[in-house]
Amino acid sequence: MIKIKAQKTESIYGGYFSRTVLIKDWPNQVIRGFTYPFNHLHLGEGIHTKITYVVGPAKIKWNLWMEWKEKRIRANVEAEAGRSGGMPRPEEVKALQAIEHLKRSTAYSGSEVSDLWCFITVTADTRKSLNNAVKKLIHELKTKMQIKKVIQLKKRQHRAFANTLILNNGSNDIIKEYPGRLMDEEAVTAFYPFLNGSITDNRGLYFGHRVADLSVVLQDLTAGEGNKNITVLGASGEGKSTFLKSLCNSAAGDNWKVVIYDVDGEFYEWCQEVGGLWVDLSSHTGRYQDPVKIAKRIGDPREDDARYANAAARTAKLISILAGGLTTEELNALDRALMKCWEDVGIVRDDPSTWENKGASIHTWYAFLKGDQSPEARSLAAKVWRYFEGIHSNMFSHEEEIDFDNEQIIVFHIAQAVNNQADTLTGLAKLTMALDMGIEHSRRERLKGENWSLYVFDEGQRQTKIDLISDVINFFATTVRKYNGVACCATNKTNVLWPETGGSDGGKGLWENSSIKILFWMEESAMNEVAKRADIPKVVFDKLKTLHETKQFIIRTDKGYDVLKLYLPPEELKLYKTRGLKKGN
Numbered sequence: 001m002i003k004i005k006a007q008k009t010e011s012i013y014g015g016y017f018s019r020t021v022l023i024k025d026w027p028n029q030v031i032r033g034f035t036y037p038f039n040h041l042h043l044g045e046g047i048h049t050k051i052t053y054v055v056g057p058a059k060i061k062w063n064l065w066m067e068w069k070e071k072r073i074r075a076n077v078e079a080e081a082g083r084s085g086g087m088p089r090p091e092e093v094k095a096l097q098a099i100e101h102l103k104r105s106t107a108y109s110g111s112e113v114s115d116l117w118c119f120i121t122v123t124a125d126t127r128k129s130l131n132n133a134v135k136k137l138i139h140e141l142k143t144k145m146q147i148k149k150v151i152q153l154k155k156r157q158h159r160a161f162a163n164t165l166i167l168n169n170g171s172n173d174i175i176k177e178y179p180g181r182l183m184d185e186e187a188v189t190a191f192y193p194f195l196n197g198s199i200t201d202n203r204g205l206y207f208g209h210r211v212a213d214l215s216v217v218l219q220d221l222t223a224g225e226g227n228k229n230i231t232v233l234g235a236s237g238e239g240k241s242t243f244l245k246s247l248c249n250s251a252a253g254d255n256w257k258v259v260i261y262d263v264d265g266e267f268y269e270w271c272q273e274v275g276g277l278w279v280d281l282s283s284h285t286g287r288y289q290d291p292v293k294i295a296k297r298i299g300d301p302r303e304d305d306a307r308y309a310n311a312a313a314r315t316a317k318l319i320s321i322l323a324g325g326l327t328t329e330e331l332n333a334l335d336r337a338l339m340k341c342w343e344d345v346g347i348v349r350d351d352p353s354t355w356e357n358k359g360a361s362i363h364t365w366y367a368f369l370k371g372d373q374s375p376e377a378r379s380l381a382a383k384v385w386r387y388f389e390g391i392h393s394n395m396f397s398h399e400e401e402i403d404f405d406n407e408q409i410i411v412f413h414i415a416q417a418v419n420n421q422a423d424t425l426t427g428l429a430k431l432t433m434a435l436d437m438g439i440e441h442s443r444r445e446r447l448k449g450e451n452w453s454l455y456v457f458d459e460g461q462r463q464t465k466i467d468l469i470s471d472v473i474n475f476f477a478t479t480v481r482k483y484n485g486v487a488c489c490a491t492n493k494t495n496v497l498w499p500e501t502g503g504s505d506g507g508k509g510l511w512e513n514s515s516i517k518i519l520f521w522m523e524e525s526a527m528n529e530v531a532k533r534a535d536i537p538k539v540v541f542d543k544l545k546t547l548h549e550t551k552q553f554i555i556r557t558d559k560g561y562d563v564l565k566l567y568l569p570p571e572e573l574k575l576y577k578t579r580g581l582k583k584g585n
């Protein structure tokens with residue numbers, strides 16, 4: 001319980017001095033972003049400011065009285081303007097404009113009108129610095145926001161302060177006494193990020209229910225030209241993975257292709273339930289997709305003609321990772337063996353009709369490499385021997401036929417690669433294959449032009465640390481819009497988003513290229529980090545601080561902010577509850 005001591009000119013609580021002032025005079029017109037200076041007030045070292053908006057339905061009604069008032073002012077203004085040398089009074093012109101504006105917006109666009117009050121509470125640790133800060137505040141308001149009149153409420157500090165508390169025991173005497181500023185909906189929105197009706201689109205994927213009125217919020221991720229990537233931030237246990245799963249579910253239901261890079265096997269149950277393809281890339285299971293296999297034709301020459309070269313590049317990349325790098329000569333040996341193993345089954349470079357011939361594999365490639373007696377072929381064979389004949393020969397033991405084009409949901413389980421990076425290159429090699437498949441898949445999907453695709457990375461703080469994945473996240477974030485795709489990444493560590501704090505390209509690319517941000521509650525330090533680097537109003541963080549363990553989150557889109565919560569049927573929630581695979585899966 002905070003003890004507040006009422007004083008004449010300030011409240012004192014917890015040893016701090018604070019004064020609350022009420023803004024009296026607003027400029028005639030405000031636009032979105034108008035409150036930016038509010039959220040960036042620098043009144044001095046150790047000075048804290050809090051902005052409180054109180055909004056209520058306007059008392060004023062567009063009635064006969066307003067009608068009459070408008071007519072009377074208009075008559076005055078017109079009479080004055082019509083007189084030679086006449087000059088209407090500026091206040092009257094201003095009033096007339098305001099009335100006309102309100103009439104237009106309420107009568108024609110169905111907008112509501114509200115009364116708005118804005119309190120600013122300044123807190124300091126001494127009375128002297130409080131006085132200085134308030135002086136500075138008044139000056140800043142005047143110069144930066146054209147706010148000329150501020151009511152200091154000198155003798156009413158206790159009540160003024162109470163008016164700014166959320167649980168204020170209904171003490172609204174101050175707002176009763178001082179009329180608020182009458183505004184239409186649009187103007188109010190310019191002040192308060194959360195008041196924009198709702199940010200929902202008419203169609204799209206389910207993002208949650210709006211906490212304010214429990215209306216459903218959809219986002220149409222296919223609309224417009226810009227990216228619709230999503231970054232999800234929040235501390236552990238706040239609901240990030242649940243959000244991702246719900247989004248995947250919604251996307252799948254809307255015929256999207258969904259590709260998930262799953263670190264802990266969190267998506268296993270969901271994947272089984274919806275009949276998705278579970279691609280387990282844990283090294284010890286020995287599953288792999290053969291890079292030597294040339295992809296099926298999709299009927300678009302841009303992709304079809306490149307299939308031979310793509311398979312060659314894929315193979316070279318995989319072998320290069322396993323070999324720990326290749327010399328030019330070794331690369332030549334790799335190519336020679338590849339061409340031979342293809343020719344062996346009748347695949348000819350210049351005849352695409354032969355490209356889907358069966359029989360070539362990474363194993364036949366290795367056999368041909370061993371048959372090549374040149375020194376470079378022998379040195380390459382020695383480098384990759386352990387993956388074909390040595391300790392890691394089980395790496396290529398079970399080929400996994402993945403018919404990507406016909407799968408709607410694909411989950412890559414990449415635990416091994418992420419957890420044991422230093423241990424072995426096999427996990428990394430498989431990861432590369434999986435990531436390349438994802439990229440190739442997105443390219444093919446785009447050319448077919450049928451579906452939208454969602455690429456999901458949970459545990460982003462771990463995934464962005466691996467260079468290979470980081471590059472792919474960056475690729476998706478910056479280019480996936482062209483491929484009719486959306487990238488979505490969740491992280492509980494915000495530092496991975498900025499290079500200055502140790503972030504990689506993946507994190508940075510995603511943060512800068514995600515028009516939708518989802519903010520769950522996070523630790524103070526993480527919130528401060530975000531506040532420092534992102535242009536998010538202070539009121540949003542103030543709200544965010546109250547969302548701990550509520551499963552509510554703040555969504556930011558180009559339309560503004562809103563507070564949402566997922567309302568999920570119990571069976572769906574149960575399905576999402578799995579936290580990682582049990583050992584053995």
Ligand SMILES: Nc1ncnc2c1ncn2[C@@H]1O[C@H](COP(=O)(O)OP(=O)(O)O)[C@@H](O)[C@H]1O
Pocket residue numbers: 234235236237238239240241242243551565566567568573576577579
């Ligand atoms: N909207 C929600 N309604 C009810 N329970 C939820 C909701 N969102 C998350 N949960 C529950 O909260 C717990 C933590 O959620 P989770 O998504 O795993 O968090 P995170 O991924 O951020 O660590 C889970 O048990 C989950 O079922």
Ligand SMILES: [Mg+2]
Pocket residue numbers: 237240241242458459
């Ligand atoms: Mg999680």
